[in-house]
Amino acid sequence: MNEQRDNVPGQAPEQGEDALDRILQQWAECRPELDAWSMGMMGRLFRAARLVERGVVGYLAEEGMERWEFDVLATLRRSGPPYALSPKALAATMMIKPPALTHRVDRLVERGLVDRELDPTNRRRMVISLTPEGFELLDSAVEGHVLNGERLFSALDRGEQEQLSHLMRKLLLSLGDAAPPRAD
Incomplete structure (x- = not known):
């Protein structure tokens, strides 16, 4: 059983259940021989990207931009x-x-x-x-965009943010995403 701590503004509760936990549990019940762990990773990545994008799009709309x-x-x-x-x-x-x-x-x-x-x-x-x-x-908008990004990732401390960034870079590079050539 996970301990729950008080929900401090800007911090997520410690490891509560997310929507993917239930989905993975359902797979475990109906296909116990299937290691669906990677489905959880993909699902969390997709969901996190959508939620972060929603936060970015919402902020930019307030600034009058798409x-x-x-x-x-x-x-x-x-x-x-x-x-x-x-x-x-x-x-x-x-x-x-x-x-x-x-x-x-x-x-x-x-x-x-x-x-x-x-x-x-x-x-x-x-x-x-x-x-x-x-x-x-x-x-004017870029300063608020940076602050909005800090808000969106505030559940992670700076070390965790750097670790996540490093791991995402490693994943992206392994999937063939490299910096485009300079177009001078």
């Missing part, structure tokens, strides 16, 4: 001055296909958050850049 808008603006912002990238570099950095990027950029141009202009160093190519409004919106 997740994809934040992703484009953040990619441009972290590229450093002049906060501009070619469509090819932006798509590669975001790991999306150029047609999807074109639609996203069109919508951000309509909102006045990015500009699409000819590259002053190479008139044959375009660059996407943050407008002052896009820069301001992103810089």
Whole structure:
């Protein structure tokens, strides 16, 4: 029997039952010879990803942005001055296909958050850049985004967060997820 401690704000109860415990118990009852442990890992990973995404999407909606808008603006912002990238570099950095990027950029141009202009160093190519409004919106939202992330992972102490991050990186790399090549 697990001991329960008082639920302190920002901390999860110690190892209570989650939805996957019941599912795994059902498998154990109907197929006792089946080691369904990996199903629990996958299910927890999927559920955690959905719940974290819900928390991120909810915060960004309060800031007047969709997740994809934040992703484009953040990619441009972290590229450093002049906060501009070619469509090819932006798509590669975001790991999306150029047609999807074109639609996203069109919508951000309509909102006045990015500009699409000819590259002053190479008139044959375009660059996407943050407008002052896009820069301001992103810089305001990113601080709250970081705080929201801290809230979402607050059930884990910093050491546990670092351990989880390390283990997720190890898993992702083993599954073939590597950093995209630099698109300068």
